[in-house]
Amino acid sequence: MMVQAADILDYLNNNRASMVEFLSQLVLAESPSRVPEAQARPLAILGDALDELGFEVQIVPGQDAGGYLQAVPIKSDLDEGARSRQLLLGHCDTVWPLGTLARMPLVVEDNIVRGPGVFDMKGGLTQMIYALQALKEIGATPAYEPVILVNSDEETGSHESKEVILELAQQVERAFILEPALGVSGKLKTARKGVGRFELIAHGRAAHAGLDPGKGINAILVLSYLVQDLDALNDPENGVSVNVGIIEGGLQANVVPAECRAVIDVRVPTKEDALRLEAIISGMASPIAGVSLDISGEFDRPPLEATPANQALWRTAETVGQAMGISLEQGMAGGGSDGNYTSLHTATLDGLGAVGDGAHADHEFIFIDKMIERTALLALLMTTP
Numbered sequence: 001m002m003v004q005a006a007d008i009l010d011y012l013n014n015n016r017a018s019m020v021e022f023l024s025q026l027v028l029a030e031s032p033s034r035v036p037e038a039q040a041r042p043l044a045i046l047g048d049a050l051d052e053l054g055f056e057v058q059i060v061p062g063q064d065a066g067g068y069l070q071a072v073p074i075k076s077d078l079d080e081g082a083r084s085r086q087l088l089l090g091h092c093d094t095v096w097p098l099g100t101l102a103r104m105p106l107v108v109e110d111n112i113v114r115g116p117g118v119f120d121m122k123g124g125l126t127q128m129i130y131a132l133q134a135l136k137e138i139g140a141t142p143a144y145e146p147v148i149l150v151n152s153d154e155e156t157g158s159h160e161s162k163e164v165i166l167e168l169a170q171q172v173e174r175a176f177i178l179e180p181a182l183g184v185s186g187k188l189k190t191a192r193k194g195v196g197r198f199e200l201i202a203h204g205r206a207a208h209a210g211l212d213p214g215k216g217i218n219a220i221l222v223l224s225y226l227v228q229d230l231d232a233l234n235d236p237e238n239g240v241s242v243n244v245g246i247i248e249g250g251l252q253a254n255v256v257p258a259e260c261r262a263v264i265d266v267r268v269p270t271k272e273d274a275l276r277l278e279a280i281i282s283g284m285a286s287p288i289a290g291v292s293l294d295i296s297g298e299f300d301r302p303p304l305e306a307t308p309a310n311q312a313l314w315r316t317a318e319t320v321g322q323a324m325g326i327s328l329e330q331g332m333a334g335g336g337s338d339g340n341y342t343s344l345h346t347a348t349l350d351g352l353g354a355v356g357d358g359a360h361a362d363h364e365f366i367f368i369d370k371m372i373e374r375t376a377l378l379a380l381l382m383t384t385p
Contacts, residue, residue, distance in 0.1 A: 003140045003383045005324045008376045011134045019130050019375075020108055020368060022049070026092070026122040027106050027115040031066070031152065033093040039066025039152035042092040042122070046150055047071070049129045053136055055148065065160045066093065066152035073145060086144040086382065087168055087346070089338055090125050090178035090353070091154030095360050104362060112356075114365040123366045124178030124353025125150065131379040143385040144173050151338070157300055158338055165338050169345040174313055176378060177339035177350040180359055186370060187331035189351030190314045192304035193239065194274045195336040196266035198281050198297030200226060205290065206251075206258035216256025217290045220249045223260045225287045230264060233277065239269040239332070240277070266299070267334055274299045301336035302344060309347035317349055320380045326373065352378055 012019070022045075029041035039062075047057045047069055055071040062068070069092075094117035096104070106115035113123070128148070135142060149168060151161035158165065169175060182189050202223050207216025233242040242264060249260025264281070268274045278299060286293055304310070314330055321328040331351075339350035354371055358364035 003135075003138070003380060005376060005380060007138050008134045008379050009372070011137055012130060012372045012375055015130065016368065016372060019126055019371065020113060022129065023113060023118065023122060023126040023371075024106055024108065026125060027118050028101065030096065030098050030101060030116065031093050032097050033065070033095070033153060033155040035098060036062055036064065036066040036152070038098060039092060043067070043069050043150065043152065046092065046125060046129065050132075050148060053129075053132050062152065062160050065156070068149060068151040068161045068164065070164070071148040084144040085147050085172045086142070087147050087149065087172040087175040087342065088128050088178065089149050089165070089175055089342065090121055090128060091151050091338070092122070092125065093152045093155050094120065095155050111368050112365050113368060114363075116364065119180050119354050119356045119364045119366050120359040121179055121353050123356070123371055124180065127353060127371060127375040127378055128178050130375045131382065134375070134379050135382065140379075140383055142382040144382075146382060147172060154338055158341070162341060165341045166345065169342040172346055174347040174349070175339065175342035176352050176381065177337060177342070177348060178353040179337045179339065179350055180353045181351045181355045181374070182331045182333055184355065184357050185329065186355035186374070187329045187351065188314065188317060188349060189304075189333045189339070190310055190330040190349070191269065191306050191332040192336055192340055192350065193267040193269055193332070193334050194271070194299050194303035194340065195301040196268070196274065196278065196297060196299035198264045198266065198295065200262045200264070200284065201294040202226075202260045202286065203292045203294070204256070204258050207256040209254045209256055213256060216258075217288065218256050219260040219291065220257045222286050222288050222291045223247065223249065223262050226284060227262065229284065230281070233280065238273075239267075240273055241267045241334075242277070264297070268299075268303060269332065270303055270305060274303065301340040304337075304340045304343040304348060304350065307343065310343060310349070313347040313349045316384055317377070317381060320377060320384055324373070324376065324380070326377075
């Protein structure tokens with residue numbers, strides 16, 4: 001059938017209270033990344049909803065993380081011999097520790113919902129469920145079979161779920177990432193910076209700072225020079241940032257420090273930048289003789305770049321938005337997501353989740369009317385080849 005935006009919007013507006021209630025359940029199920037057992041409740045809420053929608057749901061336990069949920073339709077309306085698929089990807093973990101609701105309660109007021117994790121990204125998970133529900137209720141068939149993946153370790157790097165994300169990305173026509181939109185204007189994310197984490201450890205030689213200072217080699221001094229070299233790699237005009245975020249070293253003031261450690265966060269817009277910065281940092285040498293360096297790290301999230309496939313998918317969204325009477329914009333995000341991984345293998349559109357503000361911040365909130373609008377956008381995108 002020809003899917004009309006008005007039919008989907010009517011359904012969603014009539015179910016506004018239900019959407020807010022579902023979102024509230026997810027927010028009240030606090031789920032910090034580093035508490036694996038806390039992920040069971042939001043995954044169960046999502047699993048039950050998908051089960052009712054006719055999906056075969058599998059919840060895979062994690063080792064150090066809380067595991068992930070994977071779901072596919074039990075029956076497909078597409079030809080069994082050629083079932084092209086599309087991936088809907090999100091995460092249920094948040095940065096907020098257990099008990100945050102006591103000081104940062106869930107609040108539903110007029111057109112706004114506030115609470116820990118509501119923007120990043122339980123609003124997006126709600127949109128995913130209700131987009132599927134809207135299509136089912138109006139009898140519309142997705143252009144490609146929807147495959148669902150919700151992980152619980154995204155905020156800590158998706159180290160356990162990365163492999164299944166990469167595997168699925170190679171099996172689908174496209175990936176829709178339900179991360180929050182960019183800014184309160186709601187831009188879709190068609191590019192993201194790659195994220196690298198590096199560690200430098202300088203090994204000098206200890207000595208008594210008063211009796212034999214000349215016998216020591218100061219590891220802190222070595223890193224003070226290297227920190228300046230690292231800072232010089234910043235190139236804001238071209239989107240490159242290098243931040244030395246942690247410095248640790250020394251035992252006490254009267255000891256020449258034998259060891260000092262630095263941890264560096266690096267953000268780049270392109271794969272070429274990532275390769276260049278990784279080579280520079282890995283090749284750093286001590287400016288002082290007698291000091292050895294241990295250098296480790298890599299870009300664990302590659303950049304999500306504006307590839308031809310990604311831009312074609314963006315243009316599809318732009319056209320769908322115009323049919324809905326909304327003007328969409330695209331933008332680049334400084335932070336990484338699992339869309340950085342899917343983009344390596346398939347057309348990817350990120351930032352399809354909630355519109356609001358305050359990711360990882362105390363004022364975290366979303367707009368309810370925009371949640372409905374973006375749910376309709378996702379539903380229409382799923383039906384558009």
